[in-house]
Amino acid sequence: MLNVPLVPLAATPNTAPDNAQVYFIWPTDGTVIHGGKFWVRMGLRNMGVAPKGVDLPNVGHHHLIVDGEPLPAGEPIPSDRNHLHFGAGETEARVELPPGKHTLQLVLGDKDHVPHEPQVVSKKITVIVR
Numbered sequence: 425m426l427n428v429p430l431v432p433l434a435a436t437p438n439t440a441p442d443n444a445q446v447y448f449i450w451p452t453d454g455t456v457i458h459g460g461k462f463w464v465r466m467g468l469r470n471m472g473v474a475p476k477g478v479d480l481p482n483v484g485h486h487h488l489i490v491d492g493e494p495l496p497a498g499e500p501i502p503s504d505r506n507h508l509h510f511g512a513g514e515t516e517a518r519v520e521l522p523p524g525k526h527t528l529q530l531v532l533g534d535k536d537h538v539p540h541e542p543q544v545v546s547k548k549i550t551v552i553v554r
Contacts, residue, residue, distance in 0.1 A: 440540035441482060445469040446530045453549040460523065460553050464488060465516045466530055471544065476511035477535050484532040484540060486510040488519070491526055494545050500537045509537065521553045 449465035451457065466486045474483040487501045488508040495501060503509050510517055530546035531539055539545070 438481070438484065438534040438538075438540050440484075440532070440542055440544050441470050442542065443469070444471045444482075444532070444540070444544045446486070446532050446544050446546045448528070448530065448546060448549055451528075451549065451551050453547075454552075455549075456552045456554060457521075458554050461518060461520045462551075463516055464519050464528070466510075467515070468532065468544075471532065473513050473515060474535075475513040476509075476533075476537065479535045484534050484544070485513055486515070487531050487533050487537070488517070489527075489529045489531060490519075490521065492529075494529065494531050494543065495539065497539060497541060497543060499539075501531065501533050501539065503537075509533075511537075521551075523553050525550060525552050 447467045449467045472483040490506050492506040501507050527548050527550055529548040532544035
C-alpha cells in the first residue's frame with residue numbers, strides 16, 4: 425500500500441460571469457427615509473440567488489454593506505451591524521437605521537459568504553434617515 429500524505433487543496437472562490445450585476449431596486453440614491461425602517465429590494469442579473477451553503481455555479485446570496493467598504497477578494501464577509509447577510513436567499517429585507525446619512529452597497533457572496541471572482545458589487549448609494 426502506498427502511503428501518500430493528504431494535502432488539502434486551496435479553496436477557490438466561485439467565479440462569476442463578467443456580465444453579472446447586483447443592484448438596488450429600492451431605495452434609490454438620495455432617498456429620504458422617514459422613521460428609520462424601510463424595505464431594501466435587491467436585484468441580480470446573469471446569476472441566480474440561492475441560500476448559503478448551496479454549491480452551484482453562478483449562484484450566490486445577497487449581503488448589504490451599511491456605511492462600510494467591500495472586503496478584499498477571498499475574505500469572507502463578516503456578519504455584524506455593517507455587514508447584513510441574507511443567507512436564506514432573500515431578495516428583499518426590512519432594515520432599520522438610525523437618523524443620519526448612510527451609504528448602502530450590495531455584494532453577492534458564495535455558499536461560504538465569500539465574494540465571487542470577479543466581485544459582483546453594486547454601485548454605492550446614499551440614503552438619509554430622518
